[in-house]
Amino acid sequence: MQQMVLGCAKTFFSMPVENKMEVSTEKCLGMSNRGYEGLRGQALQPGALPDLKEGYFIGAEVPADDPRAGKFLHGPNLWPSSLDRSEFQDPLMEYLARLTRVAELLLEMLRQALPIPPSEDTFEGFRIKPSTNLRLLHYPPQKSVDQRQLGAGAHTDFGGITLLLQQPGAPGLEVWHPQTSCWIPVSAVENHLVVNIGDLLNLWTNGHYRSAVHRVINREPTDRYSAPFFNNGNTACRFSPLDIGPKQTQRTVQTVEGHILGKLSATRNKMMDSVVCPN
Numbered sequence: 001m002q003q004m005v006l007g008c009a010k011t012f013f014s015m016p017v018e019n020k021m022e023v024s025t026e027k028c029l030g031m032s033n034r035g036y037e038g039l040r041g042q043a044l045q046p047g048a049l050p051d052l053k054e055g056y057f058i059g060a061e062v063p064a065d066d067p068r069a070g071k072f073l074h075g076p077n078l079w080p081s082s083l084d085r086s087e088f089q090d091p092l093m094e095y096l097a098r099l100t101r102v103a104e105l106l107l108e109m110l111r112q113a114l115p116i117p118p119s120e121d122t123f124e125g126f127r128i129k130p131s132t133n134l135r136l137l138h139y140p141p142q143k144s145v146d147q148r149q150l151g152a153g154a155h156t157d158f159g160g161i162t163l164l165l166q167q168p169g170a171p172g173l174e175v176w177h178p179q180t181s182c183w184i185p186v187s188a189v190e191n192h193l194v195v196n197i198g199d200l201l202n203l204w205t206n207g208h209y210r211s212a213v214h215r216v217i218n219r220e221p222t223d224r225y226s227a228p229f230f231n232n233g234n235t236a237c238r239f240s241p242l243d244i245g246p247k248q249t250q251r252t253v254q255t256v257e258g259h260i261l262g263k264l265s266a267t268r269n270k271m272m273d274s275v276v277c278p279n
């Protein structure tokens with residue numbers, strides 16, 4: 001299945017630009033955050049140049065006539081008309097559904113592994129109808145030697161849990177090791193997923209689970225493809241730090257939507273121009 005997903009990424013990004021623009025994020029409904037974002041469409045690291053990557057986003061299918069359609073992270077997906085449904089749309093939706101279950105299982109394991117495991121319903125509001133997002137990414141070979149140019153600038157993921165599929169044998173992902181102040185390469189191993197904690201879970205567990213800073217630079221002469229899956233949880237869910245972990249607890253309550261929107265807005269012009277963060 002993983003190879004099929006990466007195959008879909010390669011197929012998608014190899015299409016002529018007109019076919020990719022047919023599903024541009026500019027055409028997505030309201031704030032649904034779906035479709036194609038061109039090269040340099042995002043700048044994940046403040047002060048760096050826009051990321052040398054292009055992306056294509058899908059999420060749970062929310063039909064246009066559903067009252068939630070067009071609301072933040074909800075809406076119909078944009079599928080390229082030139083790609084066969086059985087070879088593109090169906091496998092990607094199946095993969096999204098499977099990873100949604102894996103992320104849910106991991107969240108329950110993480111809850112049980114907390115020092116004082118909070119009650120079983122702690123993450124209930126987060127788990128019901130979660131907003132999930134699968135991104136296909138393409139990093140062309142990077143020729144620039146400008147230090148400010150990266151494939152994906154240094155960042156932490158915004159949401160709950162990220163499950164990242166990398167193209168085997170295509171390096172480029174690095175994770176920051178604060179103790180030694182070093183970037184450590186993360187191997188791209190066949191049929192393995194990288195599990196990342198996002199800022200939301202970091203905040204919620206009061207720093208017990210940390211969101212790691214990571215970045216991508218494709219220094220190889222070949223294209224690199226990857227597919228991160230993000231489990232952001234139910235956007236209406238309210239959360240505040242649990243009374244555990246190393247940090248002094250600040251009981252600020254916020255919504256998943258407010259948290260993610262605030263993070264996303266900082267990296268994207270479109271969202272920044274059109275949205276006022278509710279929190």
Ligand SMILES: O=C(O)CCC(=O)C(=O)O
Nearest residue numbers: 137152157173216226228
């Ligand atoms: O492409 C990768 O390996 C990582 C992508 C990533 O960190 C992200 O999209 O948040």
Ligand SMILES: [Fe+2]
Nearest residue numbers: 155156157214
């Ligand atoms: Fe990331």
